[in-house]
Amino acid sequence: MMIKINISSNVIGEPILAESMIETRTALNISQAHFDSTYGEIIAEVETDDFKDIRQALESKGAKVTVLDHPIVRDEEECVECGACISVCPAHVFSFDEDWGIAQDIEKCIQCGTCINMCPHHALSLEK
Amino acid sequence: MVEKSIEEINRRINEGNVNVVTAEEMVGIVGELGAKEAAREVDVVTTGTFGAMCSSGVWLNFGHPEPPMKMNKVFLNGVEAYSGVAAVDAFIGAGQLSETEGFDYGGAHVIEDLIRGKSIDLHATSYGTDCYPRKTLDTTLNIYDLNQAIMINPRNGYQKYNVATNGINRTIYTYMGSLLPNYGNVTYSGAGVLSPLSNDPDYQTIGVGTPIFLGGTKGHIIGEGTQHSPETNFGTLMLRGDLKDMSADYIRAANFHEYGTSLYVGMGIPIPILNEQLAQSTAVTDKDVVTNVLDYGVPSRDRPVLRKVNYEELRSGSIEINGKDTPTSSMSSFKKSREIAGELKKWVATGEFFVNSPSQRLPAKATCKPMRQTTRNPLVQDIMARDVVVIDENATFHEAAKMIMENTFSHLPVVSEDGKLSGIVTAWDISKAVAETGCNYVKDIMTKKVLTSNATDPIDIAARNLDMKEVSAMPVIDNDRYVIGIITSNDISKLFARRR
Ligand code: SF4
Ligand code: SF4
Numbered sequence: 163m164m165i166k167i168n169i170s171s172n173v174i175g176e177p178i179l180a181e182s183m184i185e186t187r188t189a190l191n192i193s194q195a196h197f198d199s200t201y202g203e204i205i206a207e208v209e210t211d212d213f214k215d216i217r218q219a220l221e222s223k224g225a226k227v228t229v230l231d232h233p234i235v236r237d238e239e240e241c242v243e244c245g246a247c248i249s250v251c252p253a254h255v256f257s258f259d260e261d262w263g264i265a266q267d268i269e270k271c272i273q274c275g276t277c278i279n280m281c282p283h284h285a286l287s288l289e290k
Numbered sequence: 291m292v293e294k295s296i297e298e299i300n301r302r303i304n305e306g307n308v309n310v311v312t313a314e315e316m317v318g319i320v321g322e323l324g325a326k327e328a329a330r331e332v333d334v335v336t337t338g339t340f341g342a343m344c345s346s347g348v349w350l351n352f353g354h355p356e357p358p359m360k361m362n363k364v365f366l367n368g369v370e371a372y373s374g375v376a377a378v379d380a381f382i383g384a385g386q387l388s389e390t391e392g393f394d395y396g397g398a399h400v401i402e403d404l405i406r407g408k409s410i411d412l413h414a415t416s417y418g419t420d421c422y423p424r425k426t427l428d429t430t431l432n433i434y435d436l437n438q439a440i441m442i443n444p445r446n447g448y449q450k451y452n453v454a455t456n457g458i459n460r461t462i463y464t465y466m467g468s469l470l471p472n473y474g475n476v477t478y479s480g481a482g483v484l485s486p487l488s489n490d491p492d493y494q495t496i497g498v499g500t501p502i503f504l505g506g507t508k509g510h511i512i513g514e515g516t517q518h519s520p521e522t523n524f525g526t527l528m529l530r531g532d533l534k535d536m537s538a539d540y541i542r543a544a545n546f547h548e549y550g551t552s553l554y555v556g557m558g559i560p561i562p563i564l565n566e567q568l569a570q571s572t573a574v575t576d577k578d579v580v581t582n583v584l585d586y587g588v589p590s591r592d593r594p595v596l597r598k599v600n601y602e603e604l605r606s607g608s609i610e611i612n613g614k615d616t617p618t619s620s621m622s623s624f625k626k627s628r629e630i631a632g633e634l635k636k637w638v639a640t641g642e643f644f645v646n647s648p649s650q651r652l653p654a655k656a657t658c659k660p661m662r663q664t665t666r667n668p669l670v671q672d673i674m675a676r677d678v679v680v681i682d683e684n685a686t687f688h689e690a691a692k693m694i695m696e697n698t699f700s701h702l703p704v705v706s707e708d709g710k711l712s713g714i715v716t717a718w719d720i721s722k723a724v725a726e727t728g729c730n731y732v733k734d735i736m737t738k739k740v741l742t743s744n745a746t747d748p749i750d751i752a753a754r755n756l757d758m759k760e761v762s763a764m765p766v767i768d769n770d771r772y773v774i775g776i777i778t779s780n781d782i783s784k785l786f787a788r789r790r
Contacts, residue, residue: 242340242542242554242623246467248607249475249619256609262625280468282342282544282552282621 163210164193164230164272165217169202173224179204188212193253193272194201205230205272233271234278234287236264240285247286249278292329292566299333299562300644310334310560310638312631313572320573329569334638336646337486338503338558340631341479341622342544344465345445345516346553347383348533352412353437354378359424363412365389366400373414377422381442384543384553396551398543401441404433405505405538439533441505445515447527447557449487449583453478453599453646456490458587463548467621469586473611476583476618481627482576482601486559487525487528489572495561495650496527503558503634504529507536508643511559513650519658525654529557540630554623558630560638562645576601583611589751591660629787670752673785674766674775681703683712683733686721690715690732703765703773704736710771714740714763742767743777753782 171179174197191207208216217227234255241266248256253272259265262273268281302308309332311319316335335370344614350371355378364373364380368388371380403410414427433439455476455643456462456469462471466477482488490496492723500511509531518526538557563569579601584593605624608615637643679691680703690702694717704713713736723735743764745754756764756779766775 220557235306244341244554246618247619249477249617250468250470258624262623262628265605276468279463279547280619281469282546283542283553284545 164205164207164233164269165205165213166228166230167202167204168206168226168228169218170224171200174200175260176203176223177248178220178223178225182223182225184215184220186215188216190216193270193285195231197238205274230273233268233273234266235287235289236266237285237287239284240283241281242283242285243257246282247279250276250280254274292326292569294329294333294564296564296645296647297564299564302333303638303641303644306639306641308333308638310336310635311491311572312635313337313489313561314539314628314631314743316572317575319481320569325566325570327572328573329563329566332569334559334635335489335561335563335572336631336638337481337489337561337632337780338554338556338627338632339447339481339505339622339633340540340554340626341481341737342385342465342546342552343443343446343557344385344479344552346401346443346555347397347440348404349379349438349440349442350380350382350436351438352378352380352431355424355427355429357424358422359414359416359427360419360422361427362416363414366410366530367395367403368411369395369397371397371785372656372687373523378437385550387550393545393548393550396463396543396545398551398553401533401553402538402541402543404436404439404533405536405541407432407434419743423579433534436534439703440508441529441531441533442512443515443529443555445517445526446529446555447486447515448480449483449520449523449525450482450489450579450601451479451606453581453583454586455583456587457585462587463546464586465546465549465552467619468547471664473614473616476544476604476609476611476616477621478581478601478604478618479621480581480601481622482579482605482622483574484624484627484631485579486561486575486580487527487576490518490559490561490568491523491525492572492647493520493525493652493654494568494571495564495645495648495651496559497652498650498662499646499648500559501643501646502529502531502560503556503630503637503785504531505533505539505556506534506540507531509557511648514652516658517658518653519683520652520763521657524658538766540626555624555632558627558634560634560643560645571733576605576641583609584609591780643760663774668749668785669745670747670749670777671775672744672768672782674745674777675781676775678703678765678773678776680773681715681732682707683731683736684734686730687715687720687732690735691717691720694720699776701763701765701778703740703776704732711740711742711767711773714765742764749782749785752777753779756782 371382373380386397456468471545515526
């Protein structure tokens with residue numbers, strides 16, 4: 163599953179991510195990270211079984227963890243299966259299947275929204 | 291030599307024993323049998339393409355209202371249709387944007403809504419004449435209410451298309467989709483192996499009057515398209531079809547983010563295999579269709595060519611650009627193109643669709659001419675201020691304030707020790723520094739990410755950059771980042787004021 167970890171300014175200098183990973187013996191597969199001097203945001207994939215432990219570890223160190231559970235939705239009626247969305251997705255969610263239709267690996271979606279603007283047919287949305 | 295006639299092929303279609311295959315299937319057949327035997331075996335090869343064809347529109351004839359009116363301005367769901375012809379005709383173009391909804395709704399959407407049978411608001415105005423007294427008209431109508439709705443695509447079915455990527459450091463939004471910074475992705479269009487014109491590049495069978503698949507119904511080629519450029523393998527076609535018979539499966543409105551609207555059009559052409567030369571040309575593969583990768587980050591008609599590429603590479607999912615694997619996106623649907631070639635094959639096989647010889651061949655010699663421009667486009671160097679004052683980044687903000695006061699500039703480019711541009715400060719930055727404490731030097735208060743311009747940039751580009759980034763001045767730098775001038779939005783407004 164995909165999670166978002168927010169790290170606020172008071173703990174940003176501390177290695178809480180590494181500590182939590184070592185402590186819980188859990189691997190986080192980081193797909194995006196944004197840091198500046200006041201704020202950090204990480205998007206990562208974690209095994210569902212490990213989620214509870216790593217969330218507890220991170221939150222006890224002052225981070226905030228949210229589950230990203232609204233991945234991209236493709237309206238198959240609107241979609242013409244062009245493939246325009248394929249190249250802009252940082253998480254490689256879309257690809258062509260063997261019949262040149264669109265295959266999606268929804269699990270990987272980090273909900274960045276980039277593909278929504280790329281789709282010429284308004285077929286993509288992040289629904290709540 | 292195998293020679294077949296159109297009559298012979300049509301007889302077979304009529305008798306139900308025609309051998310028709312898609313252009314994709316033909317590759318294997320020619321590979322196996324050779325062109326000569328394939329020409330004997332196969333009678334018709336079908337092609338197909340489904341992609342954005344901005345150059346599309348529909349002639350609408352509304353029928354006459356009572357009292358009659360010569361419609362001068364026509365709006366359909368707020369989208370203007372061109373009506374500078376007779377009284378109740380108008381041409382709705384796919385790329386025209388709604389007056390109220392901007393990028394979200396355009397001519398293409400009106401066309402799709404019509405096909406779907408939806409109601410459309412018509413608003414028309416006129417100056418009124420003795421024969422056409424009416425001055426305004428508002429009504430709601432759908433496609434069944436229209437007297438006629440004839441799709442005309444002035445430029446369609448490009449033989450192949452340029453491939454787009456972007457070398458600058460921000461995402462750009464184009465008719466080829468969003469192009470990520472620093473060659474982050476590549477977009478292409480066209481059906482390669484199935485592309486109609488690539489299967490008959492000498493226009494042996496494709497010409498005026500050729501019956502085609504258009505938008506789910508039968509249509510015709512009415513001539514070469516605008517910008518027809520067969521000498522550079524960029525041939526185009528002008529098409530006609532009856533919108534009333536079309537289907538939204540094959541005609542779809544599109545929005546290109548920050549660019550505008552366009553229409554995805556499904557089109558397919560049957561190619562009668564009259565001889566082995568045609569058998570050979572219909573065996574074209576993705577690998578044989580070669581095109582150029584252009585840097586759309588350069589806002590010029592002559593965009594730099596980064597490399598050549600064929601459709602097989604493009605369709606593999608990534609291509610190499612400057613030594614890096616770059617993901618590719620198709621803007622046209624190969625799946626739909628296949629569907630169209632397959633549908634057309636069915637029509638021919640079941641005797642619903644016949645082939646034809648063109649009543650006139652398309653020009654084989656032509657290239658697309660650029661515009662003649664009689665006024666020179668002013669460049670940044672023509673209007674930039676050259677007496678620009680710069681400040682050292684190690685100066686204090688007091689010194690900066692003094693400099694701005696003395697020279698009545700509101701922007702000071704900041705340079706580092708080697709004299710190269712490193713930032714910019716404005717009077718606003720200085721006021722902020724005064725209000726906050728602890729920032730004493732120019733380098734602490736300057737904006738480091740400076741928007742710059744080159745002396746040889748056209749003014750239009752500088753103006754667009756200022757506008758988009760909402761800044762009011764840009765230092766003009768040379769290739770070594772030395773400041774050679776400054777250009778402000780004020781200079782540009784003055785120039786445009788003079789032009790009027
Ligand atoms: S929102 Fe779209 S672009 Fe972003 S990760 Fe999900 S699928 Fe990919
Ligand atoms: S860009 Fe839109 S229409 Fe094209 S394949 Fe992706 S979702 Fe479908």
